[in-house]
Amino acid sequence: xxxxxxxxxxxxxxxxRSSDIHAAGCYTLDPIRRGARIIEYDGPRLSKxxxxxxxxxxxxxYLFGFGGKGDVIDGFxxxxxxxxxxxxxxxxxxxxxxxxxxxxxxxxxxxELLYEYxxxxxDEDDANCYCNAPxxxxxMFSDEEVxxxxxxxKRKARNSA
Ligand SMILES: [Zn+2]
Numbered sequence: 001x002x003x004x005x006x007x008x009x010x011x012x013x014x015x016x017r018s019s020d021i022h023a024a025g026c027y028t029l030d031p032i033r034r035g036a037r038i039i040e041y042d043g044p045r046l047s048k049x050x051x052x053x054x055x056x057x058x059x060x061x062y063l064f065g066f067g068g069k070g071d072v073i074d075g076f077x078x079x080x081x082x083x084x085x086x087x088x089x090x091x092x093x094x095x096x097x098x099x100x101x102x103x104x105x106x107x108x109x110x111x112e113l114l115y116e117y118x119x120x121x122x123d124e125d126d127a128n129c130y131c132n133a134p135x136x137x138x139x140m141f142s143d144e145e146v147x148x149x150x151x152x153x154k155r156k157a158r159n160s161a
Contacts, residue, residue, distance in 0.1 A: 012038060014113070016081045021131055025112045026081040032107040041092065041099035043076035064092075065121070066099055073099060084140045085114035087133035118142035 012030035019025025032038060041064050046054070048070035055061045062075030079101055082090070090101050090113050101115060117140045119127050127140040139146060 012036075014039065014078050016078060019083055019112055021083045021085065021112070021114075024081050025083045026078055027110060027112050028107055029109055031109055032103045034103050034105050036103045037093075037100045038090065038103060038113065039079045039082075039101050041073055041075060041079040041101060043074045043080070045097075046072050046074055048072065064099055066094055067097055070121070082113045082115060083131075084117040084129060085131040085133055086116065086129060086136045087131065088114045088116050090115040116140075118145075120145040120148075 012028045012032050015027045015029055016024050017027060028038075043062070043064075046063075051061075051063055051072045051074070054074075055063070062080040063072040064075055065072050082101060089103060089105055089107050089111065091104050092115055093100050093102050101113065107113070114131075117127075119141045122141070122145070129136055129138055129140050141149070
């Protein structure tokens, strides 16, 4: 048998520090293998109504939609610092109403963890992306949200004509 490579630790050490992309970011200090579940997006669970009440006037939120009923997780902890990128090295997966951030490729120590937000159901006018990836989509909204907004804009233009 070939000598075993040192195995990456089960949970990599993560560091939150300032990021070039946006405010603070989440970095790994350890190598992470593709497919590894890195961290849970954890926090109190709120219904859509509760979240709307609580955050009506708040600009920055860390809400993560899950399940099919519009429920959200009110992000609390390291995972909420993971930034969006159009060239991500992570994705989020849902298992039994829990959200995990999982590596989609091998990640080297010192790299910032990134996933695509696919934002939807936002009251914001825009969610511009400044990730600087070569194929940056320019927005953190999901394709569906972009299409939905284009439709609304079209309808508005028609009605005001
Ligand atoms: Zn981008």
